[in-house]
Amino acid sequence: MKIKIFLFIIYTLIATSVYSSENQNKLLEVYKNLRCLVCQGQSIADSNSDFAATIKLVVQDQFNEGKTEDEIYKFLTSKYGEWIIYQPTFNKNNFLLWVLPYAVLIFGGFIIFLIIQKTKHNKVN
Amino acid sequence: MKISISKIIIFSFVIFSLFIFWKGLKLDNNYDTKSLIGKRISNFQLIEIDNDSLYISEEDLKKNRHTLINFFASWCAPCRAEHKYLLNLSNKNKEIQIIGINFKDKKNNAMKFLEELGNPYNFVGKDPEGKISILFGIYGIPESILVDSNLTVIKKIVGPIDQIQFDQILQMVQ
Numbered sequence: 001m002k003i004k005i006f007l008f009i010i011y012t013l014i015a016t017s018v019y020s021s022e023n024q025n026k027l028l029e030v031y032k033n034l035r036c037l038v039c040q041g042q043s044i045a046d047s048n049s050d051f052a053a054t055i056k057l058v059v060q061d062q063f064n065e066g067k068t069e070d071e072i073y074k075f076l077t078s079k080y081g082e083w084i085i086y087q088p089t090f091n092k093n094n095f096l097l098w099v100l101p102y103a104v105l106i107f108g109g110f111i112i113f114l115i116i117q118k119t120k121h122n123k124v125n
Numbered sequence: 126m127k128i129s130i131s132k133i134i135i136f137s138f139v140i141f142s143l144f145i146f147w148k149g150l151k152l153d154n155n156y157d158t159k160s161l162i163g164k165r166i167s168n169f170q171l172i173e174i175d176n177d178s179l180y181i182s183e184e185d186l187k188k189n190r191h192t193l194i195n196f197f198a199s200w201c202a203p204c205r206a207e208h209k210y211l212l213n214l215s216n217k218n219k220e221i222q223i224i225g226i227n228f229k230d231k232k233n234n235a236m237k238f239l240e241e242l243g244n245p246y247n248f249v250g251k252d253p254e255g256k257i258s259i260l261f262g263i264y265g266i267p268e269s270i271l272v273d274s275n276l277t278v279i280k281k282i283v284g285p286i287d288q289i290q291f292d293q294i295l296q297m298v299q
Contacts, residue, residue: 038264079161079262
């Protein structure tokens with residue numbers, strides 16, 4: 001019986017520690033994607049400023065309330081604008097940034113295809 | 126004259142890059158919270174600095190035509206500089222309600238600050254951890270937000286209120 005209780009306690013401790021470390025990792029990911037507005041090129045994760053400390057508290061609270069990463073970003077964007085997020089969302093001002101790499105990739109592929117076709121054609125002739 | 130496709134592509138790419146450069150140069154990279162203007166403030170509850178059972182929420186602010194929400198602290202030197210304008214505003218215009226939010230401060234220090242310089246606020250709330258400041262899009266103090274009866278932000282002042290800002294506030298609330 002004593003062994004069972006001991007194993008149960010060990011299991012609970014390990015499960016709690018794994019769960020808490022997973023949560024910490026998720027929080028860290030959110031902090032890394034948030035810009036510290038009062039720092040020079042630092043994220044909320046990197047900064048020890050007062051502002052960063054407050055944002056960390058708020059994000060932690062919202063995370064504990066069960067809010068998703070997107071909901072947290074949406075909340076902070078509504079208060080501080082898109083500038084607070086490192087990875088911007090898709091909108092009319094930045095659609096080229098999102099679309100252009102794919103467009104260039106497809107276009108490049110098309111050009112390579114044309115060149116190969118032309119080379120083949122020349123070889124046949 | 127025969128122009129190859131590759132030359133057209135390179136030329137278009139150069140023109141496009143120059144256009145992006147030109148657009149980028151015209152962008153203002155300084156952060157401000159002007160985007161908050163026109164948005165509504167909601168879901169907040171402010172507990173009174175000296176009495177935990179007293180609080181105000183958005184419903185209370187809706188009763189005022191205009192409310193100026195000012196974030197201050199006793200340890201903040203620019204807050205001292207703007208205090209005379211807040212006192213002037215509370216004396217000159219009864220149409221405007223001034224709410225003070227004491228930011229990351231000790232209660233005793235805040236009370237001494239108000240005793241020494243005077244209390245321009247209709248209500249003084251507390252924000253010991255700074256969490257409430259995030260609801261208002263604050264990133265440093267002093268900062269002030271002027272809202273109308275719908276709690277829509279009509280003006281945001283980053284830094285201490287000066288004579289120009291004071292005149293602008295008066296003009297807006299009259």
